[in-house]
Amino acid sequence: MGLKAKPRDTLGLPHLQLNITGFGMSDSDEPDSSAAVSSIAPESATSNSQPLALSDVSPQDKPWDKHRSFADRVEGFYVGSEFQGYSSRIHCCSELLEFGLAPTEHDTLKLKLRSARFCRLRHCPVCQWRRSLMWKAKAYKVLPKIVEAYPSHRWVFLTLTQKNAPIVELRETLKQMNRGFQRLVQLKAFPGVGWLRSTEVTRGRDGSAHPHFHCLLLVQRSYFGKNYIKQDEWVEMWRKSMRLDYNPVLDVQAIKQGSKPMELVPELLKYCTKESDLVADREWFLELTRQMHKMRAIATGGVLKEYLKELEQEPEDLIGESESPEAQEDSSLYFGWKRPEKRYRLVSQE
Numbered sequence: 001m002g003l004k005a006k007p008r009d010t011l012g013l014p015h016l017q018l019n020i021t022g023f024g025m026s027d028s029d030e031p032d033s034s035a036a037v038s039s040i041a042p043e044s045a046t047s048n049s050q051p052l053a054l055s056d057v058s059p060q061d062k063p064w065d066k067h068r069s070f071a072d073r074v075e076g077f078y079v080g081s082e083f084q085g086y087s088s089r090i091h092c093c094s095e096l097l098e099f100g101l102a103p104t105e106h107d108t109l110k111l112k113l114r115s116a117r118f119c120r121l122r123h124c125p126v127c128q129w130r131r132s133l134m135w136k137a138k139a140y141k142v143l144p145k146i147v148e149a150y151p152s153h154r155w156v157f158l159t160l161t162q163k164n165a166p167i168v169e170l171r172e173t174l175k176q177m178n179r180g181f182q183r184l185v186q187l188k189a190f191p192g193v194g195w196l197r198s199t200e201v202t203r204g205r206d207g208s209a210h211p212h213f214h215c216l217l218l219v220q221r222s223y224f225g226k227n228y229i230k231q232d233e234w235v236e237m238w239r240k241s242m243r244l245d246y247n248p249v250l251d252v253q254a255i256k257q258g259s260k261p262m263e264l265v266p267e268l269l270k271y272c273t274k275e276s277d278l279v280a281d282r283e284w285f286l287e288l289t290r291q292m293h294k295m296r297a298i299a300t301g302g303v304l305k306e307y308l309k310e311l312e313q314e315p316e317d318l319i320g321e322s323e324s325p326e327a328q329e330d331s332s333l334y335f336g337w338k339r340p341e342k343r344y345r346l347v348s349q350e
């Protein structure tokens, strides 16, 4: 790097200190905006160095490189298929990221995403990551309110599966599971007064599809007393609801008294299909696209619906509001996707 780094103590910018000079805070704790951005122009780098990489100046933004790399691979899968149009959409997805600089509580600055263009395709690795982040943020915000409204209730985490299906039968299998789930929640013995359900599809080693439901149930306290349902009884209920001739694999976990359901959010609202499965095989991926078209990823019911039904929709906002306050200055840093080296680098600032 051609830029001299100031010692960390004087800069107070543990994430930015290696590459950026001039971000020091003045005595008034106001960012020294005159010095802040003028010194990191790409052209200020010497001839043997590259413009700043996003992952170097902002470790918290490292995931961008990873997800956009997967997006490149998915984009390639769509080329020459009936989804050619999707490949162009993914190509343009989040190619340019605009960040502002926001102060943190430690008197340092961090990058805060201001704008980006997203393709919003279901299986775009960038967009499903952003979607999952937005859903999680919403759940973390709302679940404490439900805990407060139902102080004596408890939580159960249920994972419902059935045998793997050929990928070409995934859509029909998911429809059957939806119908089975509807029958399950209507059983008299079903303990959930409210539920949140997400669908995950993983790829079996043999190229089959493994669809499963993750469900968070709000149950009355008596579930852990006289109304307790044992594992084999759950299996029986799910087998009957699904009208299967075998016992399906099912996992049920009680959330300990006093524990909050928030700890289940990462498992519950993760991606519909993990990135390594998306890129494992082109034909499988194209069939997944066909099979999952317009299938809903998240469903809510019972008393949780009024709190969480927003999660059933595609989030309008994929930028998100972070906890940090708005960027204090108007200048923006633009990072562009550099395909050959799979990194975002600073392309301009204003």
Ligand SMILES: [Zn+2]
Residues within 6 Å of the ligand: 090, 093, 094, 118, 119, 120, 121, 124, 125, 126, 127
């Ligand atoms: Zn996208």
